[in-house]
Each structure stands twice: as C-alpha cells, then as structure tokens.
Amino acid sequence: MSRKESLFRGAAALAAAGLIIKVSNLLIRVPLTRMMDAEGLGMYQMALPAFTALYHLAAGGVPVAVQNMVAAAFARGRRQVAEQVFRLGLGYTLLAGGLGTVLLLTGAPWIAASLGEARVRWALMAVAPAVILFAMDSVYRNYLQGRKLMSPSATASVLEQATKVIVTMGAASWLMARGREFAAAGAALGITAGAVISLAYMAGYARLVRQEDDDDPGPPEPTGRLARRMAALAWPVTVGSIAVPLLNLVDVGIVQRGFQKAFAAQGTATAMYGAYSGIAAQVVWFPQVLTGALANALVPVLAAARARGDREAVRERVLLGLRATGLICLPAAVGLALLADPVARLFGEPAAAAPLRCMAPVAYLGPLFWMMTAQLQALGRTGLPMRNFGIAMGLKLVLDALLAPLPGIDVRGVALATVCMFLAGSYLNALALERELEEPLPWALLLRGPLVSSLLMGALLFGLATGGFLPSATWASLSASLAVAPAAYGLLLVVTRAVSWDDLREIGGPWGARLEQWFHTLWR
Secondary structure, rough: OOOOOOOHHHHHHHHHHHHHHHHHHHHHHHHHHHHHHHHHHHHHHHHHHHHHHHHHHHOOOHHHHHHHHHHHHHHHHHHHHHHHHHHHHHHHHHHHHHHHHHHHHHHHHHHHHOOHHHHHHHHHHOOOOHHHHHHHHHHHHHHHOOOOOOHHHHHHHHHHHHHHHHHHHHHHHHHHOOOOHHHHHHHHHHHHHHHHHHHHHHHHHHHHHHHHOOOOOOOOOOHHHHHHHHHHHHHHHHHHHHHHHHHHHHHHHHHHHHHHHHHOHHHHHHHHHHHHHHHHHHHHHHHHHHHHHHHHHHHHHHHHHHHHHHHHHHHHHHHHHHHHHHHHHHHHHHHHHHOHHHHHHHOHHHHHHHHHOOOOOOOOHHOOOOOOHHHHOOOOOOOOHHHHHHHHHHHHHHHHHHOOOOOHHHHHHHHHHHHHHHHHHHHHHHHHHHHOOOOOOOOOHHHHHHHHHHHHHHHHHHHHHHHHOOOOOOOHHHHHHHHHHEEEEEEHHHHHHOOOOHHHHHHHOHHEEEEHHHHHHHHO
16 A cells, blocks of 8 residues: 555544534535525525435445445455455445435425425435435545545545535525525535535545555455445444434424424524524534544544454553543533624524523533444444434434423423433443443543533633623624633643643644643743
8 A cells, every 4th residue: 555644644634624614614604694594594404314314324334334344454454355345335325325316306395395394395406416426425435544544535525615615605695586495405506516526536536546556455355245244334334324314304393393383483493493403503513523533533543453453452542532522522512601692693693592502512422422433333333323322312302392392492402402312322332332342431530631621711711701801792702712712721731730741642643742842842
C-alpha cells in the first residue's frame, strides 16, 4: 500500500472537514430560515427522516462490515480479500440503493400525507436520487477508511458541502416565488447535488489507490464465505438501520400531530418543529464534529487490534475515545445551556431557545452514544448498538406522544425526551462495552476533571452575563463568550489537573507534543 496516514492525521482531516461542514450548515440555516421562515424549514426537515430511512435500508450495515473486514484483511496482509469485500459491498448498494430511490420517488405523496403535511412530497422527490448515490459513496468511504485513509473522505465531504450550499441557496431562492414547499424542495435538491460530487470524487480516488498497490495481494477467499461473513456483520446493523429511521419517521408524525393539538394552527406546529429539529437539534450536534472524526479514525485501529488479539491496545483506544468525548463535549453542553437565547436570536427564531436549552445535555450524551457505537461495531458487536438505540428510540416515542400535545410543555417536552433517549442508549452501550472489555469503565476518572472544569467555566460565563460584562448585541455576545469560555476551560483543566501532558500527547498526537515542547521552552 503506497499511501498511509497516521491516526492523528486521519482524525484531524475528518475533524477539519466536519468543522467546515458543521459551521457552514449552521451559517446557511440563518439565511435559509430567514428566506423560508421556520415553516419552510420545518417542511425541509420533515423530509429528511424518510430519506434517511431509505438510505439506511439501501446501505444497511454493509459499509460497517466493509470497513471492519478490509481493516482485518490488511492487518493480515490479505489485499485480495479486501478487494473482494469491496466489490461485494458496492454491488449490494448499487441494487439496494436503486430500489430505495424508486421507492422514495413513487411513495412521496403517501409518505407526506402520513406525516400530516402533504406539501413535503416535493422535498421528498428532490432528495430521492441521493439514496443510491450516498449508499454507493459510503462503500467507497469505508473501504478507504478500512485501509486507514481518512483524508479522501474529508475532502469528499468538503466538496459535497460546498456543492450543497451553492445548490441549496440557489434553488431555494429561485423556487421561493412558487411557495415555501417548493423552496424546501430546492433546499433538498442541494443534498442530491452534493451526493453526485462526493461519489465522483471517492470513486476516482479509490481507483487511483487500487492502481498504486504493489504489494503481494495474497490468495483470495471463496466469495460465498466472504458474503456469509459480511452478512453476519451487516445484518444486525441493517435491521437496526432500517428500524431506527422508520421509528424516527413515526416520531416526526407523532411530534407534528402533537404540536398541532398544542398550537391548533398547522403552520404554527410546522414552524415549531422547524425550530426544534432545524435549529436546536442541529446546534447541539456541533461537538459531534470532533468526536465523530476521532471515532471514525479509531474504528480501523480497533478492528486491526482485535484481529491481532491485542486486548491491551483495544482497552487503551476505547478509553482514549471516551476521555476525548468528555473533554470536548461536556463544556459544549454547559455552554449551550447558558447561550441558548443569543444562539436562537442569531437564527432569527427566538422560539428555538427553549428546546435548545432543554436539549443541551445531548451535546455530550449524543457524541458519547455514537463513540461507543463505533467502538462496539469495530469490536464485531455490530448489532448491539442499533438494538440499544432502537430501545432508546422507543422510549422517546412514548414520551413524545405524552408530552408534545400538552400546551406549555410541547416543544420542551420533546427536547427532554431526546435527552432521555440518548441517556438510555448510552447506558446500554456502556454495559455492552464493559462486557467486551471484561472490566468496568472508570467513569469517575474519565469525567471528574472535565465535568468540574465545565461547571466552573459555566459559572464564570453566567457571572459575566448577569454582571453586565458581556455585550448585549447577539453577535458580540456570542463572540465574547466563545473567546472567554475555551480559554477559561483550558486553564481550569490545567488547574484541576484534569489533563496531563501524557493525555495531550495521546489525544493531540504531534500537536500535543509540540505544545508541550513550546510550554517548557516558554517557562524554562
């Protein structure tokens, strides 16, 4: 293999791409919301669960199986086996993705009616081609990530996002004159356009990498045996991947109809769903950019360590992922709870402040759940995390059905139901991870320092805000907070000894070593 990447470089590339994408997604929602208002944004958001459900139906657990099997094959020097796995995965997603696209195109009117908002059908039809495109794209990405090549996925994601932003804003603006439902369809068309560019780049890059391979490919394996192994890894994720988005689709209908009872007017209900799902839910997932990149980079490392039987390496990498999640996401959760009002005003939708404040714990619980999901899947337990998420999603459905129709609770209740969902899912994942490691996870050691530092940082921000030390203007207030909070948090981590130089070297790779060298030079 002629192209190699370190764990840190791969994670950094994915994190940088994720940061660009997340920031641009948040920034684009400001003009998009002001253009279509929360009602139009709500229609756009209501189309996404159906698209996600059919995409997962098409891809299922095959990309996860491809990554695990490719990583294990290269760890044993069996490149020919990795190529067989890649071709099997691509063939499956081509067929299943085509079926998913056809189903979404033909079923759009029925799906929209079942959601209680018939106007959503145009957005569903606009996003339908992205099902097959993203299904195939995911196989290319996971094949390269199984080879520990993360940068191509990062580059493709940036290209995809740039295309999506341009097409989304252009199409939504052009179609707005015909009505909000057509503007929402224009916004959805941006997803399809981004998928075209991403797939084209990934296919071209994968072809170059495969042509450059000059090592011994090793003997092949019988295709039937590989297919059975792939199915054993993929089917639990596939079942979960189908069930969870379908449950999410059911949840959209439950929440929308509950909001209609709480707010009477359909337009108000759709607008509140837009504030909850299109703004609050998007903002709380911002920390996932960094932890998701680390999780993706750790998957092939964990899979390879498992293939070698190196249990100590597995344990170290698992704890590294959990510790990094706490360090990054706990301060974000505290900060979002305190800054919910200025963030909502930034989008021009003050109604988003209440669900954002209630959902703030998801900024930690969500990334924690998906970090443990990636770790369990890398260790071969592909079905457990999806089963756990299905159980947690069932809890959310019950809570949403009870709380969404209640005036005065409505959107806050749905936000708190989301918190309960990820709390339950994380608890179940933690139990499964402890069984795999055959030892309890040291939560006190992992979370004590970051949690104390985050709460002290929050107390400082609250004091500055109530004391009138922060500007009143929205942009100025957020800018000042984002300047003060990270610096205060970093200092508190050092003061409370929550982070050591060993931690920085482990999490930060060469940058952590350079920071240590710079610090010692400065204070010599």
